[in-house]
Amino acid sequence: MDYSNQIREIASRLFTDNKIDYFVGYKQNSFDDSQVPFLFTDPAKISNLVFTEKSVFNLTNYLKPDHTKRKRVGLVVKGCDSRALNLMLTESQVKRENVYIIGICCEGVLNEKGEKAQNCVECVMSDPVVYDEILGTPSGKKGYTINADIKELADKSLTERADYFEDIFNNCIRCNACRHSCPLCYCAKCCIDQETSTLYHGANTSSGAMHALMTWSLHLAGRCVDCRNCEKACPSHLPLHLLHKQNESVIYENFQQHLAGMEKDDRGAFYKYSLSDPDDFIL
Amino acid sequence: METEVKEAQSKIVSAENPDLTAPADWQPVIMGILCNWCSYAGSDLTGTSRIQYPPNIRIIRVPCSSRVDPWFIIKSLQSTADGVLISGCHPGDCHYISGNYYARRRFLVTKKLLNFVGYHENRVQFSWVSAAEGPKFAKVVAKVTDDIKKLGPLHRYKKENF
Numbered sequence: 001m002d003y004s005n006q007i008r009e010i011a012s013r014l015f016t017d018n019k020i021d022y023f024v025g026y027k028q029n030s031f032d033d034s035q036v037p038f039l040f041t042d043p044a045k046i047s048n049l050v051f052t053e054k055s056v057f058n059l060t061n062y063l064k065p066d067h068t069k070r071k072r073v074g075l076v077v078k079g080c081d082s083r084a085l086n087l088m089l090t091e092s093q094v095k096r097e098n099v100y101i102i103g104i105c106c107e108g109v110l111n112e113k114g115e116k117a118q119n120c121v122e123c124v125m126s127d128p129v130v131y132d133e134i135l136g137t138p139s140g141k142k143g144y145t146i147n148a149d150i151k152e153l154a155d156k157s158l159t160e161r162a163d164y165f166e167d168i169f170n171n172c173i174r175c176n177a178c179r180h181s182c183p184l185c186y187c188a189k190c191c192i193d194q195e196t197s198t199l200y201h202g203a204n205t206s207s208g209a210m211h212a213l214m215t216w217s218l219h220l221a222g223r224c225v226d227c228r229n230c231e232k233a234c235p236s237h238l239p240l241h242l243l244h245k246q247n248e249s250v251i252y253e254n255f256q257q258h259l260a261g262m263e264k265d266d267r268g269a270f271y272k273y274s275l276s277d278p279d280d281f282i283l
Numbered sequence: 284m285e286t287e288v289k290e291a292q293s294k295i296v297s298a299e300n301p302d303l304t305a306p307a308d309w310q311p312v313i314m315g316i317l318c319n320w321c322s323y324a325g326s327d328l329t330g331t332s333r334i335q336y337p338p339n340i341r342i343i344r345v346p347c348s349s350r351v352d353p354w355f356i357i358k359s360l361q362s363t364a365d366g367v368l369i370s371g372c373h374p375g376d377c378h379y380i381s382g383n384y385y386a387r388r389r390f391l392v393t394k395k396l397l398n399f400v401g402y403h404e405n406r407v408q409f410s411w412v413s414a415a416e417g418p419k420f421a422k423v424v425a426k427v428t429d430d431i432k433k434l435g436p437l438h439r440y441k442k443e444n445f
Contacts, residue, residue: 162401273384
């Protein structure tokens with residue numbers, strides 16, 4: 001999967017036609033073979049643009065800041081990124097006429113060990129769902145599989161699970177990188193920060209982290225597209241996907257196989273209801 | 284030796300933390316979040332009808348069960364509450380027409396996630412109680428209190444511990 005040349009051509013064409021102000025793409029790191037997201041402002045530097053299976057990040061996150069929000073931006077999206085972009089468009093965070101989307105029919109990106117990443121193995125939609133131009137051949141929608149880690153944890157006893165998650169929450173340093181790296185966390189003021197008592201809820205304790213991460217994941221439930229930007233940003237390498245995948249599997253099983261961002265104008269599982277939703281857990 | 288065994292049996296063991304016990308006469312604190320139009324009026328009827336129910340529940344009134352953000356539940360469990368009971372109108376009876384349908388979806392996901400990270404599933408319970416169901420409200424509170432008494436005190440992630 002190497003689309004570097006094609007994307008370079010499209011990007012320089014867009015710059016010469018004066019269709020975009022910025023282009024968000026990947027640049028090769030100078031010190032190793034990894035890639036970093038880069039905001040191209042100068043058409044002369046387009047030759048630095050690359051796109052391979054090491055282009056792991058979700059670039060729609062770079063549509064959030066003020067300096068790109070009201071500008072015309074071109075960007076590269078994979079299947080999962082385009083689902084996030086679809087949700088951002090539906091939620092009026094991005095104007096459709098302001099973005100020029102190059103969709104990639106993704107074949108899966110690599111993780112740190114050089115293997116195919118877990119979310120790409122379990123990927124439901126590798127083709128872009130919203131795009132102006134598409135590169136590669138679409139392979140269609142795939143079947144949903146429940147995450148392997150979720151299955152493994154669900155078989156454990158309650159105490160074992162509680163201990164496991166207490167370790168995770170203990171290792172959280174509350175840097176909020178997960179929140180900042182998420183394209184769908186765009187509130188100007190986050191409810192987690194509105195605590196008057198930073199001693200408790202905002203504190204760097206397992207209690208404070210439980211409060212923050214659980215609230216965060218429940219506010220993203222039914223909207224998370226499993227791009228795993230949060231996990232890549234986490235300096236403590238916490239398995240944050242566990243919380244999201246758990247919510248996703250419950251929503252998929254109970255609410256008409258709902259998956260976030262697949263259709264236009266779909267605002268997520270919690271913005272609609274069905275009369276036949278399960279209520280056997282209610283007294 | 285026998286007395287020691289008897290003492291151990293008379294204590295309540297915490298469901299999430301087997302090392303932790305409480306005395307047999309321990310009383311839980313339950314956060315009750317009730318919808319203004321049905322359950323709150325229902326609990327009022329329980330009182331005016333002079334029906335007895337456990338005094339462990341502390342009631343908060345909200346406009347609708349869909350007003351309840353999962354955040355409220357998490358914060359209750361992090362604070363003094365050992366359990367949470369959320370009650371609203373029966374499906375189809377919502378004052379705001381569809382609020383409880385939206386709430387129902389959120390409650391299922393919240394309950395499953397809390398269970399996934401290590402809270403016992405009976406810690407957080409939901410019920411539909413209408414304004415005419417005073418006896419049902421008493422029964423629901425008695426059941427929830429009984430369930431949570433069996434689970435013992437909630438120790439994990441309590442902010443007093445830090």
